[in-house]
Amino acid sequence: MGILLYVFIAGWIVPLKPGIIKVSPEKTAAGELVVLDVTGYNTSFLTDSAHLRAWLRLTGDTVIAAQHVQAWDNRNLSASFYIPSAFPFRQEAYPLSFVLDHSKDGTSVLPNAIFITPAAIQDTADLKLWYQHKIENVHTKAGIQYPFRNILAETIRNTYFHVPMWFSMIILFGVSAWYSLKYYKKGDIDFDRMSVAFIKVGLVFGVLGLLTGMLWAKNTWNAYWSWDVKQNMSAICLLIYAALMVMRSSVEDDMQKARLTAGYNMFAFVLVIPLLFIIPRMTDSLHPGNGGNPALGGEDLDNTMRLVFYPAVIGFIMLGLWISQLVYRTDKLKGIA
Amino acid sequence: MKLDKSFHIYGLFQQTMKIKSFTLLIALMVAQTALGQGETAPDFIRSIGKIYVVAGVCLIILLTLFAYMIQLDRKISKIEKRQKNE
Numbered sequence: 001m002g003i004l005l006y007v008f009i010a011g012w013i014v015p016l017k018p019g020i021i022k023v024s025p026e027k028t029a030a031g032e033l034v035v036l037d038v039t040g041y042n043t044s045f046l047t048d049s050a051h052l053r054a055w056l057r058l059t060g061d062t063v064i065a066a067q068h069v070q071a072w073d074n075r076n077l078s079a080s081f082y083i084p085s086a087f088p089f090r091q092e093a094y095p096l097s098f099v100l101d102h103s104k105d106g107t108s109v110l111p112n113a114i115f116i117t118p119a120a121i122q123d124t125a126d127l128k129l130w131y132q133h134k135i136e137n138v139h140t141k142a143g144i145q146y147p148f149r150n151i152l153a154e155t156i157r158n159t160y161f162h163v164p165m166w167f168s169m170i171i172l173f174g175v176s177a178w179y180s181l182k183y184y185k186k187g188d189i190d191f192d193r194m195s196v197a198f199i200k201v202g203l204v205f206g207v208l209g210l211l212t213g214m215l216w217a218k219n220t221w222n223a224y225w226s227w228d229v230k231q232n233m234s235a236i237c238l239l240i241y242a243a244l245m246v247m248r249s250s251v252e253d254d255m256q257k258a259r260l261t262a263g264y265n266m267f268a269f270v271l272v273i274p275l276l277f278i279i280p281r282m283t284d285s286l287h288p289g290n291g292g293n294p295a296l297g298g299e300d301l302d303n304t305m306r307l308v309f310y311p312a313v314i315g316f317i318m319l320g321l322w323i324s325q326l327v328y329r330t331d332k333l334k335g336i337a
Numbered sequence: 338m339k340l341d342k343s344f345h346i347y348g349l350f351q352q353t354m355k356i357k358s359f360t361l362l363i364a365l366m367v368a369q370t371a372l373g374q375g376e377t378a379p380d381f382i383r384s385i386g387k388i389y390v391v392a393g394v395c396l397i398i399l400l401t402l403f404a405y406m407i408q409l410d411r412k413i414s415k416i417e418k419r420q421k422n423e
Contacts, residue, residue, distance in 0.1 A: 008395070016386065041386055154386035161394050208401055212394040219390045319402075326409060333416050 003315035010308045011160040017141060018043040018105035019148030023098050023113040030094075031085030031119035031126070038077050038098070040108070041153065045071035048103045054079040055135050056096040056114065062088060063099075065133035084126035085119040093117055099135055106141035110150060147302050151220050158216050160308050164316035165209035166234070170276070172202035172320050173241070177269035180262040192258035193335065195265055196248070197328035199241055201320055206238045221286055230280040230287045237272045244268060 022039040038054075045052065054066035066079040079100075087094055098113035146156055176198035183191035213231070214224040225231060244264050251257040280287065
């Protein structure tokens with residue numbers, strides 16, 4: 001319980017790194033002077049605002065520096081740029097990333113912040129403007145904080161609540177399959193009760209994982225259900241176990257019920273592993289860790305987040321095991337009384 | 338005071354229904370906020386970093402687990418009652 005208390009407190013109070021939410025306008029033409037209005041998040045532009053530096057980045061070292069940066073308040077600033085009329089390579093439109101460096105907030109980036117349409121008349125002398133400046137001597141913000149990801153923002157904290165649901169579900173189903181195997185070997189009805197208790201609680205965690213995932217998806221992927229491969233597979237997985245419970249309630253003879261459950265349960269667990277861990281990795285998915293996205297790595301889970309994420313996983317698994325024990329004991333009492 | 342048994346069961350049923358409708362209400366409220374975030378005020382929600390989504394997720398987990406534990410508690414109470422009657 002203490003572990004979960006820590007997760008809920010640390011998961012909520014540790015601040016996010018400063019980041020950039022919005023840059024407007026979102027598109028302009030090359031060869032023009034543009035003033036960008038920038039909205040920050042958790043930023044403190046007014047502190048040491050004389051040393052604010054901003055860049056628009058095309059690729060790697062191909063950048064243009066802001067001519068002037070003016071902070072209005074802690075969350076709003078304007079930066080003026082001259083967009084060169086010529087680009088080092090030819091394209092229909094050029095997406096530029098906005099990079100901001102601040103002595104206190106560190107560096108923040110908004111990828112694809114502004115789209116540039118090519119100019120009608122291109123002055124090749126403008127080409128060298130791309131190489132006059134470099135993004136260098138940048139700062140990093142001190143202290144403990146979670147990474148700022150553009151679409152996620154604060155919802156990155158859901159990593160501590162949504163993901164452990166699935167971890168717990170898998171562990172609970174695994175333990176259940178283990179007890180089913182034991183029932184198969186020994187024929188003790190207690191093992192059957194045990195495996196069913198773990199399935200019941202595993203289903204609760206699975207449904208929670210699905211619901212929390214849907215709420216999160218609505219606010220980041222813009223739909224409760226985007227028919228993402230991992231969403232579909234986890235729904236199928238839950239249906240398999242729900243079918244098991246329905247089947248159980250339709251068999252009257254206790255011995256037959258237990259035997260059928262044990263067989264079906266082991267089969268179900270073996271089926272769930274490819275459903276959740278192999279198939280989503282073979283195709284494209286919105287979920288991290290699938291279709292080539294890195295899972296549990298990169299910027300989605302940095303070391304600060306690991307300090308909360310791993311305890312969260314352990315805490316929720318322990319909670320699941322404990323509740324399953326209670327359910328088992330209740331079912332046993334009900335069977336005897 | 339000794340309650341009539343049928344009355345007691347009916348009361349229990351009523352209470353369960355109350356809890357169920359309460360959970361439903363919360364679920365609806367959560368869904369409502371989520372809808373609001375998607376359509377009516379995206380700029381406002383974005384400016385505060387979508388922290389309500391985290392609140393919603395935590396609420397769903399805590400309330401569901403809480404409701405589940407209450408249901409378990411009721412089951413145990415029922416067994417206790419039965420044992421006392423025997």
